[in-house]
Structures are given as C-alpha cells and as structure tokens.
Amino acid sequence: DAKTTQPNSMESNEEEPVHLPCNHSTISGTDYIHWYRQLPSQGPEYVIHGLTSNVNNRMASLAIAEDRKSSTLILHRATLRDAAVYYCILRAPNFGNEKLTFGTGTRLTIIP
Amino acid sequence: DAGITQSPRHKVTETGTPVTLRCHQTENHRYMYWYRQDPGHGLRLIHYSYGVKDTDKGEVSDGYSVSRSKTEDFLLTLESATSSQTSVYFCAISESPGTQAFFGQGTRLTVV
Numbered sequence: 001d002a003k004t005t006q007p008n009s010m011e012s013n014e015e016e017p018v019h020l021p022c023n024h025s026t027i028s029g030t031d032y033i034h035w036y037r038q039l040p041s042q043g044p045e046y047v048i049h050g051l052t053s054n055v056n057n058r059m060a061s062l063a064i065a066e067d068r069k070s071s072t073l074i075l076h077r078a079t080l081r082d083a084a085v086y087y088c089i090l091r092a093p094n095f096g097n098e099k100l101t102f103g104t105g106t107r108l109t110i111i112p
Numbered sequence: 113d114a115g116i117t118q119s120p121r122h123k124v125t126e127t128g129t130p131v132t133l134r135c136h137q138t139e140n141h142r143y144m145y146w147y148r149q150d151p152g153h154g155l156r157l158i159h160y161s162y163g164v165k166d167t168d169k170g171e172v173s174d175g176y177s178v179s180r181s182k183t184e185d186f187l188l189t190l191e192s193a194t195s196s197q198t199s200v201y202f203c204a205i206s207e208s209p210g211t212q213a214f215f216g217q218g219t220r221l222t223v224v
Contacts, residue, residue: 102156
C-alpha cells in the first residue's frame with residue numbers, strides 16, 4: 001500500500017488559515033487522496049478527497065501538487081472546533097485494494 | 113449522517129469471557145471495517161468485509177474473529193477477552209474502495 005507522511009503535530013491561531021501537509025511520494029496513478037479528521041472522543045469523519053485537481057467543499061480545500069506526490073489540506077479560517085487529528089490516506093478505487101488503513105495523522109491544536 | 117450504529121457503546125467484561133460487538137448499517141454499503149484505537153497507536157485495522165460472508169484480516173487480527181451473514185451487520189467477536197484488548201473499537205462502512213468512509217461513534221471496551 002502506498003504510504004503517507006504527515007507531521008505529528010501543528011499549532012495554529014484561531015481565525016487564521018491552516019495548511020496541513022501530506023507527502024505521498026509512492027502514489028499510483030489511480031489513488032485518490034482522502035482526508036479525514038477525528039475530533040476528541042468521536043469517530044473519524046470524512047473531510048475531502050481528490051485525484052488531480054484542487055477541490056473545495058464547505059469544510060476545507062485540498063491542494064494537490066502537480067506531480068501528485070504531496071497535498072495540502074487547507075482550513076481557511078480555523079476555529080476551536082477544528083482542533084482534531086487529521087489523517088491523509090490514499091484509496092485506490094479498484095477491487096483488490098479494499099483495505100482502509102490509517103497512519104498516526106497530524107494533531108492540530110488551535111490557539112485562542 | 114450515514115446510518116451506522118455500534119452496540120454496545122460501553123462494555124466492561126472479565127478476562128476470559130467471550131464478547132461480541134455489533135456494527136449495523138442502513139446504507140447498504142458493501143464494505144465494512146473494524147478498527148481498534150489505543151493511545152499512541154492511532155487507528156489499527158482488525159478485520160474488514162467486502163461482501164456478505166467475505167472477510168479478510170487487517171493489521172491486528174490475532175484474538176479476533178468476524179462474521180457478516182447479511183449486508184447490514186458486521187460482528188466482531190473476542191473469543192476469550194484479554195486485558196490487552198481493552199480499547200475503543202470503531203466500525204466503518206464504505207460503498208466502494210475509492211469512496212468516502214463513514215465511521216460509527218465507537219465502543220469502549222474494558223477487560224478487567
């Protein structure tokens with residue numbers, strides 16, 4: 001399985017943008033880049049995913065490098081509620097790659 | 113919110129007793145997953161299912177078995193619980209390998 005590398009932790013000030021990086025140098029051409037986050041005492045929740053083009057939704061934006069070997073999750077205006085562990089994972093949309101595995105993610109702390 | 117329910121939400125059991133955790137979904141998704149989460153280890157995949165009666169092992173399957181006799185239910189069984197299986201267990205569902213996954217709220221299991 002292609003692996004991802006994320007910083008263990010990051011801090012950001014409230015109401016400022018946050019850029020969470022993820023490296024995936026062994027990504028294959030069909031792998032989608034998914035981001036999930038886990039708030040304290042809750043199950044993980046889906047944030048966003050993309051293949052090649054940058055993606056936006058109501059929660060965040062995903063910027064994907066042109067060579068697809070890295071990506072950045074962007075929270076445009078962090079709130080205290082965004083304090084969570086953020087996971088970047090790769091998912092291949094083909095049978096035979098059904099496993100869904102997580103690394104240790106990035107723990108994001110928001111400073112009031 | 114996706115229709116995924118874990119039961120029980122909390123359980124305390126004695127060493128050596130069998131324990132079954134249930135994951136129930138109303139989304140008719142093909143894929144279902146069981147994870148455990150411990151401090152310092154993140155989410156670790158125990159078993160997963162890619163269809164009725166089709167299951168496979170994850171990263172930490174020793175001491176656990178699963179069954180899926182119908183689409184909506186995925187059962188995780190600890191045949192003889194040990195203290196090392198004290199953990200928070202999460203279930204997840206996914207329509208296909210490349211799509212987003214939805215997680216349950218978790219089951220906190222304590223083995224004394």
